[in-house]
Amino acid sequence: xxxxxQETSQPTVWLVLVRDLRDRAxxxxxxxxxxxxxKGFLMxxxxxxxxxxxxxxxVMLTVWRKASxxxxxxxxxxxxxxxxxxxxxxxxIRKENRPVPEELAQDPGSEPDASQILAIDxxxxxxxxxxxxxxxxxxxxxxxxxxGDLTHKEISIQTGLPLGTVKSRIRLGLRxxxxxxxxxx
Amino acid sequence: MNAITHHIPDTMIAAYVSxxxxxxxxxxxxxxxxxxxxxxxxxxxxxxxxxxxxERSDNVAVSSxxxxxxxxxxDTPIRSEPIFDAKGIFPSPVMEALKGKPPxxxxxxxxxxxxxxxxxxxxxxxxxxxxxGQAVPDHSHSGLELTLVLQGSFxxxxxxxxxxxxxxxxxxxxxxxxxxxxxxxxxxxxTDAPLQFSxxxxxxxxxxxxx
Numbered sequence: 001x002x003x004x005x006q007e008t009s010q011p012t013v014w015l016v017l018v019r020d021l022r023d024r025a026x027x028x029x030x031x032x033x034x035x036x037x038x039k040g041f042l043m044x045x046x047x048x049x050x051x052x053x054x055x056x057x058x059v060m061l062t063v064w065r066k067a068s069x070x071x072x073x074x075x076x077x078x079x080x081x082x083x084x085x086x087x088x089x090x091x092x093i094r095k096e097n098r099p100v101p102e103e104l105a106q107d108p109g110s111e112p113d114a115s116q117i118l119a120i121d122x123x124x125x126x127x128x129x130x131x132x133x134x135x136x137x138x139x140x141x142x143x144x145x146x147x148g149d150l151t152h153k154e155i156s157i158q159t160g161l162p163l164g165t166v167k168s169r170i171r172l173g174l175r176x177x178x179x180x181x182x183x184x185x
Numbered sequence: 186m187n188a189i190t191h192h193i194p195d196t197m198i199a200a201y202v203s204x205x206x207x208x209x210x211x212x213x214x215x216x217x218x219x220x221x222x223x224x225x226x227x228x229x230x231x232x233x234x235x236x237x238x239x240e241r242s243d244n245v246a247v248s249s250x251x252x253x254x255x256x257x258x259x260d261t262p263i264r265s266e267p268i269f270d271a272k273g274i275f276p277s278p279v280m281e282a283l284k285g286k287p288p289x290x291x292x293x294x295x296x297x298x299x300x301x302x303x304x305x306x307x308x309x310x311x312x313x314x315x316x317x318g319q320a321v322p323d324h325s326h327s328g329l330e331l332t333l334v335l336q337g338s339f340x341x342x343x344x345x346x347x348x349x350x351x352x353x354x355x356x357x358x359x360x361x362x363x364x365x366x367x368x369x370x371x372x373x374x375x376t377d378a379p380l381q382f383s384x385x386x387x388x389x390x391x392x393x394x395x396x
Contacts (some may be wrong), residue, residue, distance in 0.1 A: 031252055035247045036244035037243075039244075039247050041238070041239050041242040053248060056247060061259075065263055074229050078239050079229070081236070083232050086202070087204070098204070099212040099214075099216070099278040101216070101219040101228070102271055132241070174230045
């Protein structure tokens with residue numbers, strides 16, 4: 001396997017800067033990266049341009065305000081922002097509040113763990129590669145599913161996570177999902 | 186605490202992450218994930234897929250003024266939203282549905298009580314209280330039913346369910362859950378259709394009790 005660069009992904013770095021330092025320049029970078037993607041993403045399932053913009057603005061403001069909730073040991077910036085965007089879109093479409101789980105207790109003495117952050121990052125990158133390599137129709141199916149166009153009966157991904165700590169489970173979960181995606185090819 | 190053995194299926198977590206689950210089920214899934222490290226991990230994995238799709242989605246330019254407006258809004262004081270932390274046996278999504286107050290139980294007879302949290306269309310989420318050793322009348326389901334144990338445990342034809350466990354019932358499940366000895370069993374139950382009781386009398390009472 002080719003050695004990839006050992007760095008945390010740029011959006012995650014920006015988001016940590018926003019979280020820890022309330023860094024406006026980093027937030028500006030996050031906006032430039034995510035706002036057009038969010039708009040494109042939201043418009044894919046029929047949300048109009050004006051409403052998509054409203055949601056983008058709302059999501060980015062939430063990113064600023066709730067940055068303290070972001071934990072790079074558990075997710076990349078894009079995963080965290082995806083969930084905020086989907087929840088917001090659904091709240092608006094269905095006029096309801098999505099129930100969200102409480103955060104599970106942090107491990108005691110939660111010093112930043114660079115190797116865990118990097119591992120999450122690398123697994124997420126592998127996952128992206130796996131998605132890229134899918135057949136066009138499968139890619140389309142996955143895309144529709146995570147945009148909310150499919151019912152849960154139509155999303156067929158199998159279960160069976162092995163035991164371990166929460167953090168390593170997330171990594172395993174990512175790896176397993178990637179294997180599932182690769183198995184589709 | 187005993188280990189959780191009955192989890193939310195992965196497909197349902199994917200549906201939850203992507204916003205495909207009706208509200209009653211989303212509440213049970215959120216409550217279970219609050220208690221379950223394994224399903225919390227699965228949630229993280231599915232969010233990563235969503236994130237990957239977000240990163241590779243088409244760039245559509247936003248209006249030129251949006252960024253300036255947004256940067257100006259960063260210092261606006263936030264209207265504080267109430268935060269409902271977990272309390273006792275109730276994880277935070279349940280406390281939020283209860284608006285921070287204790288449940289208002291309505292008796293159903295035989296010591297069984299319920300407290301309806303939300304009811305939208307045909308679907309509902311409720312808390313159910315079953316005294317130790319008590320059976321819930323035979324019932325079948327015309328739709329999907331998710332039951333999450335918050336206190337005590339119950340057993341039925343399919344197995345034993347303790348704190349954190351979720352039972353998934355559908356059209357094919359006709360069961361008689363019985364609360365085990367010990368603490369009363371308290372569950373969070375969601376349906377997308379009214380339950381159908383097998384015996385005559387409870388069926389007559391169904392519209393009255395809204396079960």
